[in-house]
Amino acid sequence: MAPILEVKNLFKNYGSTEVLKDINVSIDEGDFLVLVGPSGCGKSTLLNCIAGLEPITGGDLFIGGQNMTNVSPKDRDIAMVFQSYALYPTMTVAKNITFGMKVRGIDQATQDAKLNQVATQLQIEPLLHRKPGQLSGGQRQRVAMGRALVRDPKLFLFDEPLSNLDAKLRVEMRTEIKALHQRLGASMVYVTHDQIEAMTLATKIVVMKGGIIQQIGTPAEIYNRPANLFVADFMGSPAMNLIPARTRMNGKGMLVEIDRKDGDPIVLTDTRNKDLPENVILGVRPEDIADAALGRAGETQEADCVIDIVEPAGADTFAVMQLGGKHVTARLHAETSASAGQSQRLTFDLGKVSYFEPETGLRLN
Template sequence: MSALEIRKVNKRYGSVHVLKEIDLSIESGEFLILVGPSGCGKSTLMNAIAGLDEISDGSIHIGGRDVTHVGPKDRDIAMVFQSYALYPSMNVAENIAFGLEMRGVDKARRAQEVARVAKLLQIDHLLERKPAALSGGQRQRVAMGRALARQPQIYLFDEPLSNLDAKLRVEMRTEIKKLHQRLGTTIVYVTHDQIEAMTLANRIAVMKDGVLQQFATPQQIYDEPVNMFVAGFMGSPAMNFIRTRVVRAGSHYGVSVRNGAGRDVVLPLPERGNGLSAWVDREVVLGLRPEQITHVTPHRLERPLVTELPCTVEVAEPTGPDTLILIRMNDQEVAARIEPHAQAPVGSPMPLAFDMSKAVLFDPATQQRCH
């Protein structure tokens, strides 16, 4: 039995079609992340799951029960909001216990649950404090504690870390990951941050303009994006998109590229048995992630599908553990990721290794993946 099933869900506000035929299913204990740019429909879908927004058609099932027309309080869900939504007049313990009190749970049981989640979230020393005396991270822990005290079938997190500073966001992300690993709870989590999505999820649903673009594991989405939107949205820095042509090289296939110095070379394509012959001499978009273009070392060049090509360093952006450099190929800027010690001076040539083992091709007309 699936913990959550969303079947052909549509949501319209008048003539505006916000959610379009959404189909999703997750099992008990999974961590699902809904990700996409602002306005893609992810928060609307979250509100539909919570019962805060009525869907136009389709159905929503939680734990095998059709809850499409069931009110939020009867859906057996708990929600953590972006804004924390804590009661300022109540202390931490009272905020955590409030939902239980509203459901008629007796005082002894409430105290037991408050102690359990406070210890779990390491906020047991804050139970007497009011929200105004807490940091942003502590307030978010209290909001999570209030949800965890409920022990529902599904926890819904609506961009819970977006109000925190960068360092605290990373720390809280780790805490949420640990919490999920310890409790094995079912979580649906909305974010626009693809790093959060890659880090936390068992599976990711990538959305754009109300349409589910891809639903898969983080690694599948990263390595096997179904279209250029997913490929460009997931990954930082974004995937390089290089307009080129498919050519035949003996019994194999490749793509023709020209470096900034005007040298032409054929980069080999992995054999995936999906009809590359139909694309020979046709324009395609080559997708290569920056880490697939890096400095040359002997062991890299020994790998199959790795080709060395001299390129000119146009811009260098040190990040500490590595350096991002911009080069030019087919008259387009292309990002490469190298180790800091390997960088050549800006404006000078540098040999780079192109690993084509995970190269993907897209149809420039439809932007769908074609190889």
């Protein structure tokens, strides 16, 4: 079966400025693709190219197996939900939702049936006679989604739809969009700069920087095996610790040495990875540094570390220390005995570490 969306060798220039450089990505029907990256990385431009709102400079774009490169937006069988909601202020919610169908000459009975179905799905039945000015941000967002849903398109496109909402509402709407995707089995492309949003919603993530795709993968692949230092640092909260280290081989395996602020270096033995260069960047997630006293399964090695700062955060306590000249964060249990200025015995899970080349930033293992 052909992918529902396929982008091949896509380039986008504004004058002499290259905004998107050789983009290749495809998704199957029912996938939830999230484009994520910092502001200005090209993710919204890519979405606009998929929608047909921006002409592309080079490459091809297929939707449902058909080449849509030069097809106008209205003929691409897509529905788009914008950050600004783009609702008509003088129309009721019901008219906003059915307006597109009315323009396309769909009969009244079908319009009413679709409206009722979508209003029930999104729980906005009581709002149908109100105007957008009488709605909260979250309600407007639901109406904008309703207007897209009645289309029943091949592809839904979302451009940072939750960025105007407060933190609590964002989490609620995120859950709602995920539930909606599971219920409809619809194909969705979603743009966000929020990596938590990307991790929770996506079946497939595209991480972008400077108009170039850095990595494509499932949330687990991106989180556990970042392709380079940029992805490692960008995805995850708190971010992955990236610690300069030295390696050398001995009889047991590879020794990894990390400088400590006071005293001798920490030496960890890695039995899995060999043939690494002498200088590496060791990537370790905060949750993979644990309290030795509480025990931990996995390929763990213990070391004593002086804790600089302790930050209680409810279920977790974050402990910050200096290793390899960097601030390193450990995610410990709430009941940890760690305290600032004291040495704490910690375990490092070497089964889960990443190694990066310091010059290129590329993953080595």
